[in-house]
Amino acid sequence: MNPVARKNDIFAENLPEEVVLYDKTNNKVHCLGKTAAAVWENCDGTRTVDDLAQIVEARFGAPADRKVVLLALEELQNADLLEPGSGVVANTGPTSRRKVMGKVAMASTALVATILAAAPAAHASFFLTYASPPPDRRNG
Secondary structure (H helix, E strand, O other), X not given: OOOEEOOOOEEEEEOXXXXXXXXXXXXXXXXXXXXXXXXXXXXXXXXXXXXXXXXHHHHHOOOOOHHXXXXXXXXXXXXXXXXXXXXXXXXXXXXXXXXXXXXXXXXXXXXXXXXXXXXXXXXXXXXXXXXXXXXXXXHO
16 A cells, blocks of 8 residues: 555645644644655655655655655654555665665755644643733722
């Protein structure tokens, strides 16, 4: 089965050098580098790993390595950004992760960084407590 990006409860913001995703289900924020963003955006269930590698190559003008796409898929899967059962990647094969990451670094494309976001209720509570104007003390 070809990989399928999880898009339900995901809010995406495209920035010049990355795509930022907010996962409402898990309260996590994911920053996708250019390669991971291109892979995630094109995981629609119809494209193979080789198709994704060709898309990455066409978008960035540099020869795409299948192992870089596999690593991006593995990280997307670990970040819960692919639909369960997409039948994706167990590992990148005999090439070491360090070697693949070296290729990624040379292309200036970090893959996936994830942080846990505070729950929206916590943001609202903080805002109401600390960002509200002080009460008007003239009347009482």
